[in-house]
Amino acid sequence: MKIFWPKNGNFDNVLCNLNNQKLNQPFAEEVIAFTQSLSKRFVRMRYMPEVVALGYWLRKSNIKQMQAEFEKATKGKVVRGRGTAFHIAPSNVDTIFVYSWMLSLLAGNRNIIRISSKTEINDLLQVILEELPNYKSLAEQIIICTYGHDESATEMLSLTCHTRVIWGGDETVKAIRKIPLAPLANELAFPDRFSLAILNSEKVMLLDDEALDALLEQFYNDVFWFDQMACSSPRLIVWIGEKIESFWTAFERKIQKKQHELLAATQVLKYSTSLQLAAENYVEKVVPITNFSRIKLNDVPRDVREKHCGGGLFYEYEVENLIDLEQIIIDKDQTIAYFGFEKPELKELVESISTRGIDRIVPIGQALNFDGVWDGQSFLTSFTREVIIL
Numbered sequence: 477m478k479i480f481w482p483k484n485g486n487f488d489n490v491l492c493n494l495n496n497q498k499l500n501q502p503f504a505e506e507v508i509a510f511t512q513s514l515s516k517r518f519v520r521m522r523y524m525p526e527v528v529a530l531g532y533w534l535r536k537s538n539i540k541q542m543q544a545e546f547e548k549a550t551k552g553k554v555v556r557g558r559g560t561a562f563h564i565a566p567s568n569v570d571t572i573f574v575y576s577w578m579l580s581l582l583a584g585n586r587n588i589i590r591i592s593s594k595t596e597i598n599d600l601l602q603v604i605l606e607e608l609p610n611y612k613s614l615a616e617q618i619i620i621c622t623y624g625h626d627e628s629a630t631e632m633l634s635l636t637c638h639t640r641v642i643w644g645g646d647e648t649v650k651a652i653r654k655i656p657l658a659p660l661a662n663e664l665a666f667p668d669r670f671s672l673a674i675l676n677s678e679k680v681m682l683l684d685d686e687a688l689d690a691l692l693e694q695f696y697n698d699v700f701w702f703d704q705m706a707c708s709s710p711r712l713i714v715w716i717g718e719k720i721e722s723f724w725t726a727f728e729r730k731i732q733k734k735q736h737e738l739l740a741a742t743q744v745l746k747y748s749t750s751l752q753l754a755a756e757n758y759v760e761k762v763v764p765i766t767n768f769s770r771i772k773l774n775d776v777p778r779d780v781r782e783k784h785c786g787g788g789l790f791y792e793y794e795v796e797n798l799i800d801l802e803q804i805i806i807d808k809d810q811t812i813a814y815f816g817f818e819k820p821e822l823k824e825l826v827e828s829i830s831t832r833g834i835d836r837i838v839p840i841g842q843a844l845n846f847d848g849v850w851d852g853q854s855f856l857t858s859f860t861r862e863v864i865i866l
Contacts (some may be wrong), residue, residue, distance in 0.1 A: 676816025694841025
């Protein structure tokens with residue numbers, strides 16, 4: 477096991493010291509100060525837009541709004557952190573563990589973060605490690621470590637914690653769920669999900685060049701910040717009405733202007749995936765080009781979601797009316813990014829869906845924005861407990 481924080485410590489001693497630390501009150505001043513130090517540094521990391529977004533999420537106005545909503549919901553109640561939260565971070569989205577960790581800190585918990593064994597000390601982690609020494613008491617409530625596929629280490633930490641947070645693919649979640657938790661512990665699991673974008677054809681056609689460029693800028697951010705591998709990145713594009721070829725022509729120009737480069741391996745995988753899909757009877761047409769590929773579907777079977785490789789591969793589907801979308805939604809579907817619809821229409825769609833699918837509906841450009849409620853679960857609720865005093 478490799479320990480990034482605290483430095484120069486034996487793990488058994490570090491864990492013992494962590495468990496001896498008292499919990500903070502929710503939204504403790506030192507925790508808020510720590511979030512502000514990180515926010516100020518993250519927003520300056522312009523070469524990593526996903527970290528900049530994290531920095532803006534941590535800005536004081538947002539934290540204070542969360543605090544106000546939390547205090548309003550818990551007014552007159554005695555609320556404490558659950559104890560120690562054990563976060564198991566994914567390998568494909570570098571920033572995601574920071575969001576759950578920050579919310580757990582704000583809830584008052586001690587925290588153990590197990591980052592992916594593939595992760596080195598990148599710029600994001602370096603900033604965190606540089607800021608922690610400035611917050612001595614808070615720093616003693618945190619362990620950041622990594623290790624390989626070691627079930628014994630995961631079991632030891634799982635039996636120590638009071639909340640376990642699993643970020644990862646379906647197989648990762650299944651494997652970790654076999655590892656026992658302490659009897660009083662709860663668990664939040666965030667497995668593989670699939671997301672889509674819906675566009676109102678008539679509304680897109682009415683856009684002038686400036687408005688279309690703004691829409692494409694937002695769409696680009698949703699897709700390419702994590703090379704379409706984030707669970708909330710749109711992979712299926714649904715046109716309500718007929719698809720608009722000029723949208724894709726303009727999007728190709730946008731990508732060229734951005735000078736976005738995909739790894740050669742990603743390009744090969746996207747091309748080979750397109751060829752494999754071309755043989756399926758639910759695929760009408762395959763349009764592979766350098767910057768992205770379009771797969772026109774006449775149906776959206778469940779398993780097509782498992783064949784998606786990211787990197788700018790778009791499934792494309794048409795329906796006549798928004799409400800028709802409910803026919804293809806399955807449990808795995810998480811986020812709808814939309815353009816050209818009003819909230820009453822979207823609410824009607826949600827009420828028509830008979831499956832577990834869809835936890836978020838956001839405007840295009842906000843698909844990757846993190847919120848205190850994710851996959852239908854409230855972090856601050858799950859990270860705290862209420863003490864009854866009669």
